[in-house]
Amino acid sequence: MSRKEESQIQPTRPESHLQGSATACLHHTIPCEPVNPSGQDIWTLHDSDEDLPPYEGSGTTFGKEETSWLSDEIMKTLNTRINELSPALRELSLKIHDHPEIMWQEHYAHDTLTELMASYGFSVKQHYLDIETAWRADFQHRSSSFDGSTPVRTLGLNSEMDALPGIGHACGHNLIAIAGVAVALAAKTVLEKHDITGNIILLGTPAEEGGAGKVRLIEGGGYKDMDICLMCHPGPGPKNSSGTGSALALTGINVEFFGHTAHASAAPWEGQNALDAAFLAYSAVSVLRQQIRPDHRVHGIIEGRNWAPNIIPDYAKMRWLVRAPSAAQVEVLQERVINCFKGTAQASDCRLEINMTETMYDLRQNDVLTHEYQRIIQDNYGMSLNSMEGAIGGSTDFGNVTYELPSLHPSFAIPTQPNGGNHTPGFTDAARTKAAHECTLRVSKALTQLGLRAIMDEAFLGQVKEAFNPNK
Numbered sequence: 039m040s041r042k043e044e045s046q047i048q049p050t051r052p053e054s055h056l057q058g059s060a061t062a063c064l065h066h067t068i069p070c071e072p073v074n075p076s077g078q079d080i081w082t083l084h085d086s087d088e089d090l091p092p093y094e095g096s097g098t099t100f101g102k103e104e105t106s107w108l109s110d111e112i113m114k115t116l117n118t119r120i121n122e123l124s125p126a127l128r129e130l131s132l133k134i135h136d137h138p139e140i141m142w143q144e145h146y147a148h149d150t151l152t153e154l155m156a157s158y159g160f161s162v163k164q165h166y167l168d169i170e171t172a173w174r175a176d177f178q179h180r181s182s183s184f185d186g187s188t189p190v191r192t193l194g195l196n197s198e199m200d201a202l203p204g205i206g207h208a209c210g211h212n213l214i215a216i217a218g219v220a221v222a223l224a225a226k227t228v229l230e231k232h233d234i235t236g237n238i239i240l241l242g243t244p245a246e247e248g249g250a251g252k253v254r255l256i257e258g259g260g261y262k263d264m265d266i267c268l269m270c271h272p273g274p275g276p277k278n279s280s281g282t283g284s285a286l287a288l289t290g291i292n293v294e295f296f297g298h299t300a301h302a303s304a305a306p307w308e309g310q311n312a313l314d315a316a317f318l319a320y321s322a323v324s325v326l327r328q329q330i331r332p333d334h335r336v337h338g339i340i341e342g343r344n345w346a347p348n349i350i351p352d353y354a355k356m357r358w359l360v361r362a363p364s365a366a367q368v369e370v371l372q373e374r375v376i377n378c379f380k381g382t383a384q385a386s387d388c389r390l391e392i393n394m395t396e397t398m399y400d401l402r403q404n405d406v407l408t409h410e411y412q413r414i415i416q417d418n419y420g421m422s423l424n425s426m427e428g429a430i431g432g433s434t435d436f437g438n439v440t441y442e443l444p445s446l447h448p449s450f451a452i453p454t455q456p457n458g459g460n461h462t463p464g465f466t467d468a469a470r471t472k473a474a475h476e477c478t479l480r481v482s483k484a485l486t487q488l489g490l491r492a493i494m495d496e497a498f499l500g501q502v503k504e505a506f507n508p509n510k
């Protein structure tokens with residue numbers, strides 16, 4: 039083939055595809071529409087300016103007869119309080135969004151959030167448990183009739199803060215941060231105004247994105263004073279919806295191949311090629327993927343050091359993540375993945391070193407908290423249940439929290455761009471829209487109701503604790 043002919047070769051992708059035309063697409067070769075297996079409509083940014091469906095902010099029901107366990111007055115107090123706080127929370131959310139900080143470096147968020155919680159009368163511990171960017175904010179109220187004869191219950195909450203390298207708040211942790219603050223402040227107002235005994239603990243939890251920050255907080259005893267723990271997480275989904283699905287358990291495998299450099303042309307037989315080892319390992323895992331379950335995930339990258347095309351590379355590093363619906367399944371899958379590395383190390387005559395990272399558990403949502411939350415969002419806030427399995431589809435260190443104490447981590451939909459879910463620059467934009475803010479506040483109101491019931495209704499908390507299963 040002449041050079042001229044070569045240069046005339048066109049990409050095989052049809053032009054219509056590049057333009058995103060649905061009618062002319064060859065769907066059997068390349069899907070061009072966002073994949074949405076649930077069949078539910080994803081809420082997209084272009085209709086984000088539509089208002090959320092209204093709800094009776096001061097009442098107890100949303101078109102249904104069922105009444106809330108909380109009194110009308112308490113419902114009104116918490117809804118009104120979050121509405122009042124909305125401008126301050128919006129400012130806080132945008133400040134954090136404008137100062138994205140990756141895991142373990144959330145200094146701006148740490149200082150801003152702790153200053154704010156202190157200004158609202160919480161007792162604040164900065165650098166909690168000697169973790170530089172972790173913090174804790176406590177509030178306690180004892181009713182005038184409190185005589186110490188009844189147990190005092192504690193509502194635990196989490197505010198995440200970290201962003202992603204290069205793409206900022208592409209997981210919407212600015213919204214998670216303000217949700218924790220909103221629930222803590224609204225619950226405080228209810229305890230004071232209605233003279234109810236209870237404790238509130240809000241933890242500022244660093245390094246969710248790859249650092250398993252909550253595991254360090256668990257190890258340090260950060261969750262031991264809580265009766266339950268609540269947080270929420272934004273993602274794409276149907277308009278005005280929230281889901282309570284699980285998340286995948288995850289473990290990380292860091293792999294290093296050590297070989298021997300040589301001149302790539304003059305004496306290649308003297309080399310042991312670490313890049314070949316990594317290349318074969320990548321291929322082996324790719325082949326393995328066809329034989330694993332559809333809800334299992336293996337994905338990784340290759341990193342080099344002093345690579346040049348005329349040198350046989352003597353070092354390659356791979357960082358892999360292995361995920362499955364339970365930690366037990368991750369253990370089985372990780373062995374199969376490690377076998378790929380062992381085989382390719384032998385084939386390439388390279389030395390292999392493997393280091394495992396912290397395992398994050400699957401998200402074990404507490405059944406009783408889940409059902410009550412689902413009732414609240416539907417009856418009191420006119421929201422629908424998002425049945426998209428794994429709307430986030432990732433993993434979270436909050437999974438480990440759900441094995442420590444009764445917990446809930448609902449996801450909620452914000453309007454997004456097509457194919458602009460979590461961990462994309464499109465989601466970074468979505469996380470600062472007014473509509474995303476309004477969604478966050480609505481879910482915060484629901485979580486405040488749920489949390490208050492847990493610390494006020496002894497029988498309910500009993501059921502919550504009975505449903506808790508710490509077995510791994």
Ligand SMILES: [Zn+2]
Pocket residue numbers: 208209247432460461
């Ligand atoms: Zn994320």
Ligand SMILES: [Zn+2]
Pocket residue numbers: 209210211246271
């Ligand atoms: Zn996240």
